[in-house]
Amino acid sequence: xxxxxxxxxxxxxxxxxxxxxxxxxxxxxxxxxxxxxxxxxxxxxxxxxxxxxxxxxxxxxxxxxxxxxxxxxxxxxxxxxxxxxxxxxxxxxxxxxxxxxxxxxxxxxxxxxxxxxxxxxxxxxxxxxxxxxxxxxxxxxxxxxxxxxxxxxxxxxxxxxxxxxxxxxxxxxxxxxxxxxxxxxxxxxxxxxxxxxxxxxxxxxxxxxxxxxxxxxxxxxxxxxxxxxxxxxxxxxxxxxxxxxxxxxxxxxxxxxxxxxxxxxxxxxxxxxxxxxxxxxxxxxxxxxxxxxxxxxxxxxxxxxxx
Ligand SMILES: Nc1nc2c(ncn2[C@@H]2O[C@H](COP(=O)(O)OP(=O)(O)OP(=O)(O)O)[C@@H](O)[C@H]2O)c(=O)[nH]1
Ligand SMILES: [Zn+2]
Numbered sequence: 001x002x003x004x005x006x007x008x009x010x011x012x013x014x015x016x017x018x019x020x021x022x023x024x025x026x027x028x029x030x031x032x033x034x035x036x037x038x039x040x041x042x043x044x045x046x047x048x049x050x051x052x053x054x055x056x057x058x059x060x061x062x063x064x065x066x067x068x069x070x071x072x073x074x075x076x077x078x079x080x081x082x083x084x085x086x087x088x089x090x091x092x093x094x095x096x097x098x099x100x101x102x103x104x105x106x107x108x109x110x111x112x113x114x115x116x117x118x119x120x121x122x123x124x125x126x127x128x129x130x131x132x133x134x135x136x137x138x139x140x141x142x143x144x145x146x147x148x149x150x151x152x153x154x155x156x157x158x159x160x161x162x163x164x165x166x167x168x169x170x171x172x173x174x175x176x177x178x179x180x181x182x183x184x185x186x187x188x189x190x191x192x193x194x195x196x197x198x199x200x201x202x203x204x205x206x207x208x209x210x211x212x213x214x215x216x217x218x219x220x221x222x223x224x225x226x227x228x229x230x231x232x233x234x235x236x237x238x239x240x241x242x243x244x245x246x247x248x249x250x251x252x253x254x255x256x257x258x259x260x261x262x263x264x265x266x267x268x269x270x271x272x273x274x275x276x277x278x279x280x281x282x283x284x285x286x287x288x289x290x291x292x293x294x295x296x297x298x299x300x301x302x303x304x305x306x307x
Contacts, residue, residue, distance in 0.1 A: 002066075004230075005046045006222040013042055013062060015050055016224060025050050025060040043071065043085035044220040044232060045177060070119055072179070087179055087220045087232050092172075093123040096182030096191060099137050100129065104183055106144070110295035112181065113153060117253035118245055121179075124154050124172065128187045131159040147289050151256045160190040170195070170225070177230040179220075192233050196223040250300055251279065256288050257296070272300060 003015035006022065013025045027042060042048065047066040053059035071088035093116040097104035109125060116123040125148060127141050145155040156172060158165035169191070182188040222232045251257040251271055257279050265276025282288040 001050050003048055003050055004222070005042060005044050005048055006224075008040065008042065008044060008219055010040065010219075013048075015048060015060070015062070016222075020224075023050070023060045025062045028061050028063055037082050038073070039082050039084050041065075041085075043088050044222050045071075045088035045090060045230075047089065070121055072119060072121075086234065087222075089177055090119075090121050090179045090232070091176035092178040093119075093121045094126055094178050094180045095123065096126050096128055096180060096186045096188045098129050098183075098186040099127065099141055100132050102183055102185045104186065106291045107295050107298055108183070109144075110292060111299065114245070114250070114253040114295075114299065117255070124156060124178075126156045126158065126169070126191075128158060128160060128191065130157050130165075131161065147291065151289075151292070160187045160194060166191075166194050173225070173229055173231065175228055177222075177232065179232040179234060181234055188233075192223075192231060195225050195231055247300060250296065254288075254292060254296060256282075256292065260288075270300070272297065 001017060003017045003023070005013050006016045007014040011026065013027070014022050015025050016022050025048075042062060042065060046068065048062045049064040049066070050060050050062050053061050068088045070090060072086040072090065073083040074086055093112070095104075095109060095112045097109060113123055113125075125145075127145070130138075130141075133141065141157060145157065148155055156165075156169060158169060160166070173195075180188055180192060220232050220234045222230050224230050245253065247270070248268070251261055257271070260278040260282055263278035264271065264274065266274050269277050269279075271277050271279040279288060279293070283290065283293045
């Protein structure tokens, strides 16, 4: 039987079957022996093949994982050489942002976009809480939307409490698997509750020896909001980590810079101080937005983000 992993506790996996039933599965031993550098061989979003454990008619076993289109990995804080697979098979990375209560900085937005670029996942910036904006906030958002649009990024302006907006969001998400991220307080849970409100896919809680007494990691959880349309909530994960991005690669993940890279005077230009830099020239004539270049510099300086 084929299904999709919607939740995992580390040793148990909840799998959504085609008939909408959710079953709890364990992994077959061989996965644990794999030499992958991950703490969890199976993650939320994986399509898997399962069967009923022959020696029991109630236990399910994951026997195979279908090839992943992509996946998001974080470094495990405990075992640095290992990564933790956060989610897989994602079509859209949605950043829920807000300009008031709280304010999401452009630096934070750009970090998110760069990470999504590195994972080759299209992204959407969702400016939420529009009902709270005054004229100034509104024009600030419009300016940002235009800047991002000129680079090729889509935005959505909305309020969690506006049904027409929620409907528009549903249309954008239709047929896709979308991962939601955002600062605390931007309205991510409110939005997800609107999208998932009448879903009864509640997974059975499993008592889990392996995790007893251990401070459990936050795991992502996925919901099917309509046929073939999934949303992934990532509790406690504010931003996607800038996984494995080398300094010299960073500009490749800024689409407006990417096309200029070969035109700098020095082939190893870092675009920070060198003469004859095509990116700085584009900045000076307005083709690279100043806010984006500032984000580039701050990410370039910030060693922590490349671990
Ligand atoms: N005015 C307004 N308030 C909103 C909107 N969306 C959410 N809120 C409110 O903002 C507060 C935070 O919303 P949450 O959905 O809990 O935000 P969150 O991003 O999930 O934050 P955490 O739960 O801390 O992760 C709540 O009081 C919501 O009612 C909106 O579109 N407009
Ligand atoms: Zn340069």
